[in-house]
Amino acid sequence: MAHSPIRVGFIGLNPDSNWAATAHVPALKSLGDRFEIVGVANSSPESGKRTAEALGLKHAFDTPADLVASPEVDLVVVTVKVPFHFELVSLALNAGKHVYCEWPLGNGLEEAKTLAALAEEKGVVAVAGTQARAAPEILHLKTLIEDGYVGKMLSTSLIGTGGNWADQTSAALYYLFDARNGAKMEDIPMAHTLAAVKDVLGDFGPLDATLGFNFETVKITDTNDEKPKTAADQVMVQGKLKSGAAFSLHYKGGTNRGTNFLWEINGTEGDIQVTAGLGHAQMVQLTVKGARGEEKVLSDQMPDPSVYKGKPEFPGARNVAGIYARLADDIENGTRTAPTFAEGVALHEVLDVIAKSAAAKA
Template sequence: MTTTPIRVGFIGLNPDSNWAFMAHMPALKSLGDRFEIIGVANSSAESAKRTAKTHGLKYAFETPDALVASDEVDLVVVTVKVPYHFELVSKALDAGKHVYCEWPLGNGLEEARKLAALAEEKGVVAVAGTQARAAHEILHLKKLIADGYVGRVLSTSVIGTGGSWANQTSEALYYLFDKKNGATMEDIPIGHTLAAIKDVLGDFGDLDATKLFNFDTVAVTETGEKKLKTAPDQVMVQGALASGAAFSLHYKGGTNRGTNFLWEINGTEGDIQVTAGLGHAQMVQLTIKGAKGEETELVDLMPDASVYEGQPEFPGARNVAGIYARLAEDIQNGTKTAPTFADAVVLHEILDKIEKSAAAKG
């Protein structure tokens, strides 16, 4: 049985070095003929033409409005900066298109709620790119916990680094350091990681947060100019899961010579550690080890090597491919297996609670 490819139009695809090029393009290519990238709309018509020529795309749309209005596009993929998500996703939904929007869905909770309500009203498949949820390692970890590897979960703790959000940045990434853009360390790596934790261990209970600033300015590497930094570089959260298990999280801006990602799950029967070289669970290779019963040393608990066969080498692209595969099933079968806009609202609500808790401390 064959199905007609889902025709994809990108808003925000640059042939140089952005996320869509590094993750979405190889992800779609790995899925064979399930998708066909039809065209692109960028910040300018010239940029769209350059991208279309580089990738051999059929259409270089003059504007995002032209892309969402095209009968040639079934799925609109929005991969621009967060402040533009609301306007562009709204246009796509109003045009009756299916949508894949990168996380964060909106610049804050209210935008996310409005987009989720609009998607529900239009009856389309609307997916938020929390791709750590589709990582083979996270799916395997979820099964390990469900099968009782650690017994009853007593506690879980996370240490992570953001890569950015310390005291240095490139000009292109400075927007991450301005809180009003909705792309802080809490919004991006913490948000992605919390989505994975929720899938594996269930809902969160009461949480208490503290945010600190070691740096009030950030140096732009190209010029040495120091600019105002309004995004925190230390985020600490503690509390409990809905199950009653203890929960703690500490994310740090930049990277360090020690632990850059460690997620530990401790239970009545065993312990599991998930490690990586950076705190972005959505785009790094995760390693799982554990021990239970009489074992005294951690052993490898990775998924079977066969699950990686034929998949993109870059973990970010591999995880995005997992989201696209679910999205295709949802479009073709009317299911809801991919992370929905409603799921994104729940995640935004968790981040909003963390923000309010930290803000209450002054």
């Protein structure tokens, strides 16, 4: 049965520079006629008009309230900074719209809980953008584990770099370094990666965390100003998964000349390593290698090349497309296969445990 395209309205879309343009727009275009981007609302009417003209959109709404009220918008996509998620997502949900909200869902656990409850009350499809969960490599890795590639899992360990959260940044990204904004290293690259870990290996058990602050200020490269830095640049977590397997993690601010992403899974029958050039599992190309039984050297364990055909080349867009495909199925079939707000709350709960454990040591 043919379905009309799902009509999408973006809150926060700049045609030149931001995540919505580099990941969401190509993701939607890759899905053919399942979606149609019909409009945008930005921080000002002028900005919205520039975007609509550049992308050939039907509507440039003056305000987000105008966008969510439009009968020509079925799905509201919120791709602004985290502190604005709660207000804008609430606005869309109260208008009865389906919602795709970029991760983090809210600025902390309580906002996420409130949004999830509202989404449940309204009965709409409400998706939290944890797109690493849709990465072809993560889906393939989940199958490998389920098929017993490593046997009984004994331990898993992670090292990742955040790119940001070290000692310098641009003025546009300085908000990441203020812990009050809910966009810390734990909240973004680490949480995206933990969402994938949870899908592949199951729920987390008891966790203990420590935060490190090598830098108290950050240099703004645009202006040479020094500003306060309250977000950690080192995050260390250890504990267990619900399965009993040991778990350890270390996320580092910035990048380094050594390991920028390594996820290892060790079991009684085999071992797997997942590597990448940055700790943002949601937006980088992941490489999967493994060995089992009598094998002594890790070998390629990537998905079949056919799974990449017809999908965006940029891994971030490819993974976002995977979420949108599930979202379309959910709207059309009444299912809940895309990451739900309730699942977003569960991830926020893990972050809350980590934050409270670290705070107890401060």
